[in-house]
Amino acid sequence: MIVDLTEILEKPKQYRFSLPIEWWESDIPGDQIQGLDKPLEVRITIERIGSRFAVNGSLNTGLLLQCDRCLDIFHQDLTCEFQVYLESVPDDWEPDEEVELLEEEMGVDLIRGEEVELEDIIREQIYLSLPMKILCKEDCQGLCPVCGANRNRQPCCCQVVQGHPAFQKLKALK
Ligand SMILES: [Zn+2]
Ligand SMILES: [Zn+2]
Numbered sequence: 739m740i741v742d743l744t745e746i747l748e749k750p751k752q753y754r755f756s757l758p759i760e761w762w763e764s765d766i767p768g769d770q771i772q773g774l775d776k777p778l779e780v781r782i783t784i785e786r787i788g789s790r791f792a793v794n795g796s797l798n799t800g801l802l803l804q805c806d807r808c809l810d811i812f813h814q815d816l817t818c819e820f821q822v823y824l825e826s827v828p829d830d831w832e833p834d835e836e837v838e839l840l841e842e843e844m845g846v847d848l849i850r851g852e853e854v855e856l857e858d859i860i861r862e863q864i865y866l867s868l869p870m871k872i873l874c875k876e877d878c879q880g881l882c883p884v885c886g887a888n889r890n891r892q893p894c895c896c897q898v899v900q901g902h903p904a905f906q907k908l909k910a911l912k
Contacts (some may be wrong), residue, residue, distance in 0.1 A: 759775065762774045770868060774801060789825060800815055806873060807880035808873050808874060
């Protein structure tokens with residue numbers, strides 16, 4: 739959904755819509771988010787504050803995530819609230835270091851022209867809501883480094899060598 743920021747005057751504008759499951763298309767191999775399993779409910783308010791726009795939103799959906807340890811796909815509910823600031827810059831504008839700092843420190847997103855694609859903001863916020871490490875469960879046993887079996891499902895009998903192999907040889911010699 740594209741919003742024309744010039745239409746936002748003194749009064750904040752509210753947007754409420756739902757994106758279908760098919761909306762999330764993952765074309766990045768090994769993407770942590772494999773898809774949605776519930777429509778994505780979006781509520782967004784955009785308010786003009788001086789030369790900037792404050793975007794407040796809330797998202798609600800179900801995510802299909804890939805576990806970092808065992809690579810299984812699992813469901814996780816997502817409910818998040820966010821706030822970002824937008825500032826519009828001319829189309830031919832060239833970014834410099836100072837501006838990157840502004841973006842990072844102040845949480846200001848610079849957008850070219852007067853139009854903003856809300857779906858880009860939503861996608862970014864979903865990624866930001868993810869934890870550093872995505873685990874299907876806290877004590878996920880992961881994959882066996884020898885045979886590759888998912889240790890949550892089937893314990894295998896592989897011997898996992900502890901320490902450096904050279905030390906094992908040394909031990910055997912003694
Ligand atoms: Zn796992
Ligand atoms: Zn194994």
